[in-house]
Amino acid sequence: xxxxxxxxxxxxxxxxxxxxxxxxxxxxxxxxxxxxxxxxxxxxxxxxxxxxxxxxxxxxxxxxxxxxxxxxxxxxxxxxxxxxxxxxxxxxxxxxxxxxxxxxxxxxxxxxxxxxxxxxxxxxxxxxxxxxxxxxxxxxxxxxxxxxxxxxxxxxxxxxxxxxxxxxxxxxxxxxxxxxxxxxxxxxxxxxxxxxxxxxxxxxxxxxxxxxxxxxxxxxxxxxxxxxxxxxxxxxxxxxxxxxxxxxxxxxxxxxxxxxxxxxxxxxxxxxxxxxxxxxxxxxxxxxxxxxxxxxxxxxxxxxxxxxxxxxxxxxxxxxxxxxxxxxxxx
Numbered sequence: 383x384x385x386x387x388x389x390x391x392x393x394x395x396x397x398x399x400x401x402x403x404x405x406x407x408x409x410x411x412x413x414x415x416x417x418x419x420x421x422x423x424x425x426x427x428x429x430x431x432x433x434x435x436x437x438x439x440x441x442x443x444x445x446x447x448x449x450x451x452x453x454x455x456x457x458x459x460x461x462x463x464x465x466x467x468x469x470x471x472x473x474x475x476x477x478x479x480x481x482x483x484x485x486x487x488x489x490x491x492x493x494x495x496x497x498x499x500x501x502x503x504x505x506x507x508x509x510x511x512x513x514x515x516x517x518x519x520x521x522x523x524x525x526x527x528x529x530x531x532x533x534x535x536x537x538x539x540x541x542x543x544x545x546x547x548x549x550x551x552x553x554x555x556x557x558x559x560x561x562x563x564x565x566x567x568x569x570x571x572x573x574x575x576x577x578x579x580x581x582x583x584x585x586x587x588x589x590x591x592x593x594x595x596x597x598x599x600x601x602x603x604x605x606x607x608x609x610x611x612x613x614x615x616x617x618x619x620x621x622x623x624x625x626x627x628x629x630x631x632x633x634x635x636x637x638x639x640x641x642x643x644x645x646x647x648x649x650x651x652x653x654x655x656x657x658x659x660x661x662x663x664x665x666x667x668x669x670x671x672x673x674x675x676x677x678x679x680x681x682x683x684x685x686x687x688x689x690x691x692x693x694x695x696x697x698x699x700x701x702x703x704x705x706x707x708x709x710x711x712x713x
Contacts (some may be wrong), residue, residue: 554589558647
């Protein structure tokens with residue numbers, strides 16, 4: 383297993399690679415363009431794998447995703463991966479103004495269209511005929527050539543995970559994933575996807591909410607607890623909540639969030655939830671729990687990203703959490 387970080391900036395990245403971090407990822411938000419930051423990652427990392435984890439799939443055309451990857455591949459051959467996420471229906475509708483019904487089918491089709499551009503050879507017409515995307519491009523400049531860049535889907539439920547295995551190269555797991563969710567939902571869906579596709583293996587990346595502070599471990603624990611609470615305000619994860627038996631706690635945190643009571647909101651996350659989802663507290667506590675999670679198989683098999691809490695956490699503190707997580711890699 384490799385360990386990685388969400389992109390912490392050039393200075394911390396150099397320290398991270400020296401400490402043994404082997405992968406960096408970045409994502410999309412209104413002030414955080416995934417491909418702009420991926421360019422920064424390419425320029426300011428030496429050997430680490432770098433990619434989007436994730437880029438909003440439907441906010442760009444297949445051409446736009448592929449051309450960004452082609453541009454950056456020239457400077458980081460063999461180091462890129464493309465992680466795509468469907469995003470919430472409301473975000474696609476209200477932010478991007480795009481259609482996003484039947485997201486699993488759209489993701490499958492998008493991956494095929496992106497792959498058509500990445501697999502395109504010089505001198506050949508680029509074609510793809512899918513349900514949602516169609517390509518018929520004659521590119522008369524010698525700028526193509528097949529690229530072997532893994533495509534991963536952000537897969538939370540079994541349908542998207544199966545699609546990630548069948549139509550892409552693997553899955554990026556959410557920071558909420560627990561042993562129970564990996565073992566009872568995600569990996570059975572991967573097995574189903576492999577059987578249907580005839581592939582022998584698939585790729586797993588996953589985020590791990592990580593907050594370590596030896597000087598103030600209680601603050602780190604609080605930040606981790608609040609990050610979990612923030613994620614669980616989203617009703618998309620109701621099946622996950624019910625699967626774990628956390629319905630009452632999540633109802634309480636959603637009510638507190640609606641009322642603006644941040645203390646009640648944070649404290650509604652139980653110790654069991656915190657223990658199952660995160661790694662936090664002192665370095666010693668976090669290393670112990672990380673070892674437990676490795677042993678129990680509740681981390682992604684290929685790359686796990688130490689993800690610092692971001693909800694109501696300053697950029698400076700996120701940087702500190704990124705640095706302190708490097709202590710988890712020490713022998």
